[in-house]
Amino acid sequence: MKLCPALKLCPRLLPRLWWTLLVLALAASGSSGQANGEDPLPSWQDGPAKKAILAFVSDVTTIGSPDYVPVEERITTFDNDGTLWTEQPMYTQFVFAVDRVKALAPEHPEWKQTQPFKAVLEGDSQTFLASGERGVLQLIMATHTGMTSDEFALIVKDWIKTAQHPRFHRPYTQCVYQPMLELLSYLRRNAFATYIVSGGGVEFLRPWTQPVYGVPPEWVIGSSVKTKFEIRAGQPVLLRMPEVDFVDDKAGKPVAIDKFIGRRPLAAFGNSDGDQQMLEWTAAGKGPRLMVLIHHTDGDREYAYDRKSMVGTLDHALEEANARGWTVVDMKQDWKAIFPRVQGGP
Amino acid sequence: MKLCPALKLCPRLLPRLWWTLLVLALAASGSSGQANGEDPLPSWQDGPAKKAILAFVSDVTTIGSPDYVPVEERITTFDNDGTLWTEQPMYTQFVFAVDRVKALAPEHPEWKQTQPFKAVLEGDSQTFLASGERGVLQLIMATHTGMTSDEFALIVKDWIKTAQHPRFHRPYTQCVYQPMLELLSYLRRNAFATYIVSGGGVEFLRPWTQPVYGVPPEWVIGSSVKTKFEIRAGQPVLLRMPEVDFVDDKAGKPVAIDKFIGRRPLAAFGNSDGDQQMLEWTAAGKGPRLMVLIHHTDGDREYAYDRKSMVGTLDHALEEANARGWTVVDMKQDWKAIFPRVQGGP
Numbered sequence A, B: 001m002k003l004c005p006a007l008k009l010c011p012r013l014l015p016r017l018w019w020t021l022l023v024l025a026l027a028a029s030g031s032s033g034q035a036n037g038e039d040p041l042p043s044w045q046d047g048p049a050k051k052a053i054l055a056f057v058s059d060v061t062t063i064g065s066p067d068y069v070p071v072e073e074r075i076t077t078f079d080n081d082g083t084l085w086t087e088q089p090m091y092t093q094f095v096f097a098v099d100r101v102k103a104l105a106p107e108h109p110e111w112k113q114t115q116p117f118k119a120v121l122e123g124d125s126q127t128f129l130a131s132g133e134r135g136v137l138q139l140i141m142a143t144h145t146g147m148t149s150d151e152f153a154l155i156v157k158d159w160i161k162t163a164q165h166p167r168f169h170r171p172y173t174q175c176v177y178q179p180m181l182e183l184l185s186y187l188r189r190n191a192f193a194t195y196i197v198s199g200g201g202v203e204f205l206r207p208w209t210q211p212v213y214g215v216p217p218e219w220v221i222g223s224s225v226k227t228k229f230e231i232r233a234g235q236p237v238l239l240r241m242p243e244v245d246f247v248d249d250k251a252g253k254p255v256a257i258d259k260f261i262g263r264r265p266l267a268a269f270g271n272s273d274g275d276q277q278m279l280e281w282t283a284a285g286k287g288p289r290l291m292v293l294i295h296h297t298d299g300d301r302e303y304a305y306d307r308k309s310m311v312g313t314l315d316h317a318l319e320e321a322n323a324r325g326w327t328v329v330d331m332k333q334d335w336k337a338i339f340p341r342v343q344g345g346p
Helices: A016-029 A048-061 A092-107 A117-122 A125-130 A132-144 A149-162 A178-189 A202-213 A252-260 A273-283 A316-324 B016-029 B048-061 B092-107 B117-122 B125-130 B132-144 B149-162 B178-189 B209-213 B252-260 B273-283 B316-324
Strands: A075-078 A193-201 A220-232 A235-246 A267-270 A290-297 A327-330 B075-078 B193-201 B220-232 B235-246 B267-270 B290-297 B327-330
Touching: A048 A178, A048 A290, A048 A327, A075 A178, A092 A117, A092 A132, A092 A149, A092 A193, A117 A125, A117 A132, A125 A132, A132 A220, A132 A235, A149 A202, A149 A235, A178 A193, A178 A267, A193 A202, A193 A252, A202 A220, A220 A252, A220 B252, A220 B273, A235 B252, A235 B273, A252 A273, A252 B220, A252 B235, A267 A273, A273 A290, A273 A316, A273 B220, A273 B235, A290 A316, A316 A327, B048 B178, B048 B290, B048 B327, B075 B178, B092 B117, B092 B132, B092 B149, B117 B125, B117 B132, B125 B132, B132 B220, B132 B235, B149 B235, B178 B193, B178 B267, B193 B209, B193 B252, B220 B252, B252 B273, B267 B273, B273 B290, B273 B316, B290 B316, B316 B327
Parallel strands: A075 A193, A075 A267, A193 A220, A267 A290, A290 A327, B075 B193, B075 B267, B193 B220, B267 B290, B290 B327
Antiparallel strands: A220 A235, B220 B235
């Protein structure tokens, strides 16, 4: 059955008339949004991580529970790279930037002689890495700015449609974690808002998070460049400027959560030291809170890394998780599947 | 009847089971959220402004209409000062800052000799105004920073509970416009998100917009100072720093809308030149858009001002509105009532 489009995302406020009906309906269904004992997290093994998640959701959503939390305060935040999709062998947004350099190279003959572009064009990662943070910034500015916000969104949409992960040979949007898709959906069925709070660029995420994760643009928080309002040929545009606006990583994550949402999360999900402060900020709230770290332990099905990784280093946050009893998801043990089944695939 | 708390704000996603019920219910009710021809805007005269608003809402929410807009794209943005509540004789947040200076003065004996604080303490507005933007900034930094975000929210909550408007002798939260309260509610009943996009401080607004306007914290966008994540006595806090983060006014409004929401508004409401770019950005979207300016024409019931006002100057935006056929609300003509009835009052 095709649902009424008015209900596709969420009826923000329903006509009062129908509330009575709904109250009765919800009361009859219980509040967990689970239909008749169906497993809401079928790709999760019945281990401690799954148990902790189910217990938390039940605690805060069961009417009459001492830990009950009203719908409007049900905020959850998710890191993206390494938490919702693969971040190895390198951040997808970095791959995008490299592809953009290649696409733009004909307009920039000088790049053949200028670092870090020369290294990128020659696939010389040693030299690129030696260019450090400054090199990354130059790469981002050259590929992510100078166009309008609408133009950039189109570039991202086009790229993400066709780009493939080098190991898994499937689109990056299929290198998302099936257990996390189930979790996002389970939380939303229980009226949680599922925000993404990513160190990656907000404008790199928004064009595709709705179809892939069910997360609308206004629930995506990320790093950003400054934009400038201008009238061009009589039309207002937002021009993307070569200047960092905000870095949404580490201590920046709680700052951004407070700035964008203005509420403290009930639950936060991350996988690296970049998420540690977000989890600390969440844990410091009153009442029940759920802090979860995804630990990449499965080199066969995905990647195994933590303390010594270049990308997604998990060191201090793991220590704190162990010390404070936060939930650590062991991907190898806890997840029956890593990626969604691809149509026609295995 | 007390409604189930799970439905108080909005069921973000309802259990699939009940969607069928809802589809049938909504289909039966029509999509306008109006119960049986009841006037959704009873404080609005039946003039061109009300007609334009009703026609717009009907156009974009009627299933089958060529201009139908899905629920998730129904974004509206509202300026606050002068659009949702009185901004005369001066911005309420400025009154708050002045009251804070008085409250903090005993801890700052040096203020008796230092401008702009001396002028504020002596009620010498001439001298204060002469201190210009720098003076305002000093006042804001001295009164709005140096504490944690939680502490500041408490200060605002305490102040707004008791502070009274000097002319209307009622709390500022009762100096909100009754016709706009009806409009906000009418839009939300039709599944529009109603964002506030204010030049005022986001942290000055969030503590009270939910009970007063029905606007939750995550729908409030405003000017901000930088905050810093810190661990204090083992507890993480966000410290408010004496540094401007963002000025959400004029060309800053479309920038903030894009940054925070990532979608273009379908409708935007303002009252001054500070809202002009927000309305231009809205107007430039495809399909039907509604741009509304509140024109303060009622010196008897509220205030009459536009081009020559110090606060809430309406000049270029009014010209553009007239030239482009945007909706201009004439408060004297279009509004039957200005403020909500106070309990026990007239």
